[in-house]
Amino acid sequence: MRIHFTLITASLLLGFTGPLFAQDGKMKLSGSVQSDWLVAENDEAIGANKDDYRGTLLGNTYINLNFDSKYVTAGVRFETMEKPLPGFENPADTKPFYGTGLPYFQVTASNHKWIEATAGTFYEQFGSGFVLRAYEERSIGIDNSILGGRIVLNPYKGLRLKMLGGVQRYHFSWNDDNPVFGADLELNLDQWSKALSERGHIITLGVSGVTRRDSDTRRDFTNATTEVEIDPITGVPSVYMKTQTNTLLMPEWTSAMDVRLQWQHAGYNILAEYAVKSHDPSTDNSYAYRHGSALMLSASYSKRGFSAIVQAKRSEDMGFRSDRTASPTVTSLYLNHHPAFAYQHTYDLATIYPYATQMDGEWAFQGEVSYRFKRNTPLGGKYGTLFRLNASHIRGLDKKPVRASILGTAGTKGYDASFFGMTDQVYYQDINLTMEKKLNKQWKLTAMYINQQYNMSVIEEGAKADDTNEIVKANIFVADASYVRNPNFAVRFEGQYMITKQDEGDWAYLMAEFSFLKDYMITLADEYNTGLHGGLDTHYYSFAGVWTYKSSRLQLGYGRISEGLNCTGGVCRKVPAQRGFTASWYYVF
């Protein structure tokens, strides 16, 4: 606590007084406000019960202040969510999501030559984030920033070294007992070779290391069995409990390393990245002792009107968190990040079954081809036509359990898994085809077909893939038409339909969006569980009005939200069903 106070004081003092000593005398104050509110109502038809929340009036508010000067920048964020919006609180959290405070405060000083130093809280990512990604994603309640210090050195041309240390944020407190240290070295080889740079080759080699101390190095597992013993003389039974407490000794330090090589030339981009993690027995892997690993290969090519990308990733036991004893559902404590190898949909029905990265291991493949037919061709028409085909396919690792210890999986390596072995059952598959076509100066049409397979037991419950899991198979059709008459009037319509015989059956979605007088927008939408194929015949209607004025945006709405997962980058938050009035204000200054 004392350390926190010192860092806060130092950051604020430096942040607020630093700009005063700016050499060029320029000082800039900027910031933003985001405030989202819900007046919750009960709605038996969709299972919304405001008794499940902290009150009727719920809200999350964030206020950022940033100071910039030539050599010093500083930032502070005030957050208040005493009664958070539904779904942000996780029952498995050991520290509450709700609260009020200044969880973000930092000052960064740089001489713009060879050193940059940060004190306070900061975000950071090494490579693709396999070993470290501290980031903020408000929509899913993630802010795993690090409180401590960071130094970025640029001692040679084409060489950048980052070093950091600190403790991870856990809602309105920090994981004090489990500090994290890391270093990242990135070499831009092309800056050392004239031949490479002249030919337009960019080659980047990166090496990262992260280590975490965990104070929880001993864990007791008590095994209790009851036995009935019969008195040989009286015949009277008595019950006894036999207890045995076995202790698991766990490593105090867990480290992860990442190496990556990226080559870029013209439209080509190839990335190979490999990460490995030392023994990290935790709730994620049932306290198994095995080395985690992740390998990713990505190749892409793009030129005007055409792009293609193919990616493959194999990861195994790469969940790396600042508290090994936390429940696997607590996503706020991840130190690293594994992006979902699946298309991130924005159309409503396509987001009902999103993919959440399975940190215990997966094989994932993704590919995408995009081509724009040129103007004045049979398929391109007058304005050109874009087609995009994206496919992703994800399976689990084929794990063969090893012989159990006295504690079951704990203390063993958990399983054997061959490198190319995969589960018979699919975790997730998404194949989608998009067409974007401008019909004339006013009308634009987007059509999309999506085929999804979703292993609900694995993705939502962390279950193992086996034949008992039902796979949701969905076909989704989307039509999106927009009409822009002039800057003062535009309208957009969306029609979507999902066909599935599993889970909640078919869904339909209709939306109309009217923009007028530049600053106003009204949206009417209905997400409808049709009742076909086992659905509930329920309408999730919503209405919203938006007013934009300069850098302010105010949105007022009313409606229902269906229960489901809200995912960003493979990390998901469970959203309960809800109904009520909503208000949202966003302001940048």
Place this chain on the structure above:
Amino acid sequence: MLPKNKKMPNRKIFASLAMTVGLLIAASCDDIDEVDRITVGEVQKTAVTGEQVTVEFGDQTFTYTNQHRLLIEDFTGWRCVNCPNMAAFLHQNIESVFPSVVVSLHPAANSLSNTDAVASRFSLSCTLADEIANMVAGSTVASSMSLPAVSINQKPYNGQTLLSGDTTTVYNSLRELAMSEYKYYNLFNDGRLTNIAVNVEKISDKQYNLTTLVLKKENDKIANIRLQLWLLESGIVAYQSTQTGVNREYVNNHVLRMAINGNQGEVIKGMYGDFTKSYTLSLEGTNYVPENCSVVAFVSDPSTNEVLNCIEVKL
């Protein structure tokens, strides 16, 4: 991204040092050999029930044994020749084997147990025993019942709550019922046990404060329970007919003397959580010997009269 470096004092040393630190961090693994991962603990064997428990409740400390005890109500009489056999059976086969509390009841309405005619020599019978016999049997039986008659936990066995007679069948039935009740409550540590404790505080020679703590079974937060407290006296020497003649120095133990909180006890409803009840016991106007007296407290289900647990404490 920082701008490209131009000058840096001792930068090679600094960068080399920093990179070394970084690599050291990255390489710092702390793996533990498989044989060192698990420390196997000793197996400890403890009785699920029967341990002494001390609990603070309000301003008092209660101590009790965490187990279910059988309430054995032995309806007996000084003129009943078979009754000593039953008393011996209960002592040897029930009381010595199962945790239990035995109460000897001498119904005043029954000719085999009424002691009015010998009141100048000894007194054993009371009308409270009649009331209890009628309640246990569910009809007016006190005057006509065959003695000995025994009830365990006031629970029916093959439809009979009072098992009468000095027969092998009755003895076997009592054994089976006792075993069944013992198993039901004591073999499973699954929260089905209601517990009870009594603190006795002497406030004068013949005045006592009695505080009873009732610890209800799990998931039974709202009380709907009957609490009864009886006064028993032991060491009473009286005549006793036996199959070999009259024993003029027969020692009667656990003899029911009086009810402390009403003949029907007190039905407690709507009390949330565990609770205590306090009563005052006065032996004024009686010739009961305080040193030989004890208090039996028991809780029962008001709808079935089934006894959930009981305890006996000395005055």
